[in-house]
Each structure stands twice: as structure tokens, then as C-alpha cells.
Amino acid sequence: MFSNSACFVTLAQEKLLSWKHLKLIAELSKCPPTSPATCRYTQLYKYRLISGFCNNRQNPRWGAANTALVRWLPAEYEDGESEPKGWNPERLHNGFQLPPARTVSREIMTSASKWKDDSYSQLLVDWGQYISHDITLTPQSTSTDGSGVDCLKTCENVHPCFPIQQEPSQSFLMPSYFAGCMPFFRSTSDCFVNFQSGIRQALQRQQLNAMTSFIDASAVYGRDLKLESFLRDLPGRNGKLAVNARFKDPKGRPYLPFVTKLPSACHQDLQGERVECFSAGDNRVSEGLPLTSLHTLWLREHNRIAEALKHINGHWSPEMIYQETRKIIGALHQIITLRDYAPKIIGPESFKDYIGPYRGYDPSVDPSIANVFATAAFRFGHATISPILYRLNESFQEDERFPHLRLHNTLFSPWRIVKEGGIEPVLRGVIGSAASAVSADMLLADEVTERLVVLDTLKQMDLAALNLQRGRDHGLPGYNDWREFCGLQRIKTLDDLSLAVGDCRVAKRILDIYKHPDNIDVYPGGLVERLLPGSRTGPLFACLIGRQMKVLRDGDRFWWEADGVFTQQQKEELLKFSLSHLICDNSDIGEVPPDPFRLGNYPSHYVSCDQIPSMNLVAWKEEMGEGQPLDLLGKSELQENCRISDRTQNANRVFVI
Numbered sequence: 001m002f003s004n005s006a007c008f009v010t011l012a013q014e015k016l017l018s019w020k021h022l023k024l025i026a027e028l029s030k031c032p033p034t035s036p037a038t039c040r041y042t043q044l045y046k047y048r049l050i051s052g053f054c055n056n057r058q059n060p061r062w063g064a065a066n067t068a069l070v071r072w073l074p075a076e077y078e079d080g081e082s083e084p085k086g087w088n089p090e091r092l093h094n095g096f097q098l099p100p101a102r103t104v105s106r107e108i109m110t111s112a113s114k115w116k117d118d119s120y121s122q123l124l125v126d127w128g129q130y131i132s133h134d135i136t137l138t139p140q141s142t143s144t145d146g147s148g149v150d151c152l153k154t155c156e157n158v159h160p161c162f163p164i165q166q167e168p169s170q171s172f173l174m175p176s177y178f179a180g181c182m183p184f185f186r187s188t189s190d191c192f193v194n195f196q197s198g199i200r201q202a203l204q205r206q207q208l209n210a211m212t213s214f215i216d217a218s219a220v221y222g223r224d225l226k227l228e229s230f231l232r233d234l235p236g237r238n239g240k241l242a243v244n245a246r247f248k249d250p251k252g253r254p255y256l257p258f259v260t261k262l263p264s265a266c267h268q269d270l271q272g273e274r275v276e277c278f279s280a281g282d283n284r285v286s287e288g289l290p291l292t293s294l295h296t297l298w299l300r301e302h303n304r305i306a307e308a309l310k311h312i313n314g315h316w317s318p319e320m321i322y323q324e325t326r327k328i329i330g331a332l333h334q335i336i337t338l339r340d341y342a343p344k345i346i347g348p349e350s351f352k353d354y355i356g357p358y359r360g361y362d363p364s365v366d367p368s369i370a371n372v373f374a375t376a377a378f379r380f381g382h383a384t385i386s387p388i389l390y391r392l393n394e395s396f397q398e399d400e401r402f403p404h405l406r407l408h409n410t411l412f413s414p415w416r417i418v419k420e421g422g423i424e425p426v427l428r429g430v431i432g433s434a435a436s437a438v439s440a441d442m443l444l445a446d447e448v449t450e451r452l453v454v455l456d457t458l459k460q461m462d463l464a465a466l467n468l469q470r471g472r473d474h475g476l477p478g479y480n481d482w483r484e485f486c487g488l489q490r491i492k493t494l495d496d497l498s499l500a501v502g503d504c505r506v507a508k509r510i511l512d513i514y515k516h517p518d519n520i521d522v523y524p525g526g527l528v529e530r531l532l533p534g535s536r537t538g539p540l541f542a543c544l545i546g547r548q549m550k551v552l553r554d555g556d557r558f559w560w561e562a563d564g565v566f567t568q569q570q571k572e573e574l575l576k577f578s579l580s581h582l583i584c585d586n587s588d589i590g591e592v593p594p595d596p597f598r599l600g601n602y603p604s605h606y607v608s609c610d611q612i613p614s615m616n617l618v619a620w621k622e623e624m625g626e627g628q629p630l631d632l633l634g635k636s637e638l639q640e641n642c643r644i645s646d647r648t649q650n651a652n653r654v655f656v657i
């Protein structure tokens, strides 16, 4: 039941089970019991802890890094406890076998072409990917998990491997060691046993979120002290982040530092010198060029703001400059996501229904990421990935030196930033080209279903099949159960499905493959739904994304609008910020659309950077002696007392934070 579990358990549930039983469970699970976390000192500290612990002082683990994804509906494993759906291919669900993930991908989700979305730029897609990396990372088992099985070499379902079977007609295209399947590593399972939700659910396998759930710029700063220290320019004593020591852009602007473990797995320009994978608060930073460009902009913005704050408050310590800048950058991530991004994704009506106006911090709200959000709903964005990466010159035309590229040639290829003109050609491409439209008959581009590059796997992967298989690995309930959860009608007939999808041919194909409406997986089901007006999602994903965004806001003690976090004057300055401003201040681009998520023609819909409002940081001016003494308390000093969960080390820890 608990095999391959990451070890960490708090068993303070004496009211429910005897200590004898708790100890037995701990032994079986190999998860040593620990005392519960407490947050004794945190009221004295005005910044978030890097791990997210003690954001909620009564429930210190809520939203923290390396805690379980929460369940809004109990898991449905084949054996009730841990085996994925489809683990035993012979097993019948409502009288039918589940269709293999790859079949669903090829028959329903893969498209050789994509329509353009005339309203929005590609930046809307890239922000989605960027912010998803701030709030969720589901760690996977590795071949070295002690199981003795190498998931790169087997096509059998043996823990922790749950390979994606190829359709027989495809196998001959594969090298012999892959013939028949694509490798798949099951997500690592959590050891934390939460009895509050009942014994049955407590014993079910749960997956982890390695990131802090909060929108807190953890993709910039990291999620533990070790990574955070590595990313900082501590020797500079200036509150800044460390920059790349080897390369600068053509105008002398900095790049992100490289990873330390060399040679890194990133792809190389075979002609030139090596360019390693970049490092940032999130280790997926080098996955795509727009993603890397956004990370680079935030690195530069941190250093720009830190420099300005140092001038304004000459008496601030390097630690205080760093923390205040980090706090501002976190707030800006929240503003862009809730004000500019979310309404465009779920539509104005759903925004009103599920999120609504801010009414203050609510400590009874659990801000943790839900399993269904990370594993299905927020992966809606995969259907908006463009098969082409556009690179544009100063006149927003195709760049002759750096032409457009097919997507698979850009993944994990940071050399294309360093050697091919910096981040500007890519940034102009993302603001100057249309997002891909989502329609039921054209979902994921075949660039990502036939040629997806995943590091450490030579094989070209299928993102649609990975998403589907991941949902089954996590035992996610089906599409119909989630519809019911969201107050939508269950689908019973082909007519019901045709109505939900808005395309009866697609609806028929889905029922032909699944045979029973209750067998439809939540990912393809949610993805094919007819989009709500003014949104980029159907009603199910709008509900799930809306609910998640609401708890991320209301359950965050440090939310930028929460009482006492910023002064009124500071809030007014923060609200002036926009992604246009981020681009203007940190790249060589001098003209931008006022809202870069909206697609405009160049030059008529662009304005000069001088016309973009900017924050006045004088709102952060503090007279000598005005700050609380603890503002200046060295973080390391405070966090000495905070023994924070680190799954790679001994799990048997006491939390006193």
C-alpha cells in the first residue's frame, strides 16, 4: 500500500486511533511519526517563509512546499488504495475496459493544425505555464527509488512504472528498447496521513506538490533555504539575485545563472560553446524559450527594484532589501494572475461566480493546490500551445537572422537565447503573435503529442497521453463526477455530450472510444467542452480553476490586499504595474501593447514605453528607525528555529517555526 512513499508523517490523531495502531501504520508505511508543526515565532516575522510553512498559523502545512495535493473528491484507485485506473487492462469499468491513453490522445486530442485566437497573444499561454510552475510541481518517482525497476526499460506495469502503451501500428517506428510503450514514472506518493477526512481516504495514496501553492514568486526564489541561498547574490551584500557569470545579453543585461551540476542535460548548438540549463526557483525554467524569457525578466526586475530600494532607503540591510523586493515581486505575480490573467481564462461570469471581490484573509480556507487542478484542469493550457515559436525583429516582422522554429526544436535549448539575440526576438514573438485557439476538434498540436521533448528520456513523448495517464496514476474520479461536483448535469446520453461539447462528431467519437459516459477521463472531458463566452475554458474547468484561484487568494495570509501587508499608497503603486512595464524596464523592447495579453497590430496598437505607467517606489521610503526591529532580523537567524520539511533528508522532525 505505501510502497515507494516519500517519508513524512504526522500522526497526532490519538482521538481517532490508538497509538498502537498509529505506530503500526507508521511502520508499514516506513513513515516515522513526527510531532505536529507549530508556528511559535512567526507572528514576529513579516515575510513569507520560503517553504510556505506557517502561512496559516493554525494549520502550518497548508499551502507549504512538499505537502500533499489536496482532494476535493476522494481518489478512485482500482484497488481502492493505490493502484492507478487502468493498471489492470483487463479490469472492467462499468462493463468496459478503459481505452489506452495513447488511443484517446490520437483519436480525440491530437491535431495536425491549430486555429489562431485573434483576441489574445501567445503571452497569455506562456504566463499560464509560468504561473503553473509557481504553484504546482508534482514530483515523480525515479528509476532509482529502490524498487530495482528501470521505467526506461520496461513496458510492464510494475511500481513505480506505469508505461503508456503504444498502439500496435506505432511500435515498428520505435527503437527496439521502446517498442510498444512510452516510459511513465508514477508520481511520488506522500506519507502524511490525514485522518480528518476519514480512515478510508487517509489510507489512500496521495501525491505531492513540491512547490508552495501560494502565488508567491517561488519560481523566482525557490522553495527551500538551500536553493534560495544559491539563487541570491549573498557576497554582493546588495539584496540582489545572482546572475550568470559567463554570458550577458548584447546590451550587457544579465542572464539567469547556470545549474551547478555540469554538464547539464540541455540541448546544445553543436557548432558553438556549451550553454547549460539555467537555474531559477523552479527547475523547469529551461523547458521553453518564452518560459526562460519570463524568468529572465523577473530576475532583472528583482535586481532593478532592489537597486532602487537601496537608493531610497540607504539604511536598509541587504537582507531587508532582498525581502522587501521579494515581497513586491510576489505581489506583482498575484496582480498579474488574478487581475489580468484569470478573467480571460475563465471568463467574466465565472470570475464573478467563483472568485468575486476580495473580502480579506480567511484562515479557515485551505490554499493548497487540488489534485484535479494540477493534474487536469490547469493543463487546459496544453491545448493552447502553438506548434510554432515565432521570433520577431524590431519591426515585429519575422527575424531574418533568427527565423521561426518548430516547437520541438526549442525545448530545453537555452543556447537559443544566449546565441540567438537574447530574449528580445522571443518576447516580440510572444506579444506579437496570436495564441492558438481551443476547439473540440483541434486540441493539442502534434508537436507536443508526437514530438514532446522530456529531459533524460530519449524518446519523443506525447503530452496528451502523459496528462491522461497522470490522471489515472492519481486515481482522479471521472468527468461526470467532477461535473456533479461543480453542480453541472451528469452526461448520460450522446445528446447530452453533444450539447456539452458543441460538436456532435467529436461527442460521438468520445463515446465510441469510452463506451460509457462514466468512464470518460476528466482531462479530455473538460478539455472538449464548449467554451464559455469570453473565456478559454468550458464550464467544468472554469469551475475548477475558479475555485482554486479563490482559495489561493483568500487562504493566503500574505495576499497583497490583505490587511497590514502593504500601505494604501504602496497598493496604489503596485496596481500601476503591468507585464508591458516588466518588458519595457528589463529588455531592449521600446514599444509594447498596453495590455500585452491582448493581440494588437504593430505599430497601430502599440505605445512607446514612456507611456506605460510605472510604480513609484518612494512609497516604500522609510525613515531611519521606523521599521520594526524584526524587519532587520536576519532570516537565517529566524529560520534556524524553523526546521522545515525537506523530503530528501530525515523526515522525523519537529517543527517549531
Ligand code: HEM
Pocket (backbone or CB within 6 Å): 125, 126, 127, 128, 129, 132, 136, 137, 138, 139, 287, 288, 373, 374, 375, 378, 379, 380, 381, 382, 384, 385, 411, 454, 463, 466, 467, 470
Ligand atoms: C510549450 C509549452 C509547454 C510544455 C512543453 C509543457 C510540458 C509539460 C510537461 C512535460 C508536463 C508534465 C507532464 C506529466 O508527466 O504529467 C507538464 C505539466 C503541467 N503543465 Fe505544462 N507544458 C507547457 C505549457 C503549459 C501551459 C500553457 C500550461 C497552463 C496554462 C501548463 C500547465 C501545466 C500544469 C498545471 C502541469 C502539472 C504540473 C505539476 O503539477 O507537475 N503547461 N507540462
Ligand SMILES: [Ca+2]
Pocket (backbone or CB within 6 Å): 134, 135, 211, 212, 213, 214, 215, 216, 217, 218, 219
Ligand atoms: Ca508558489
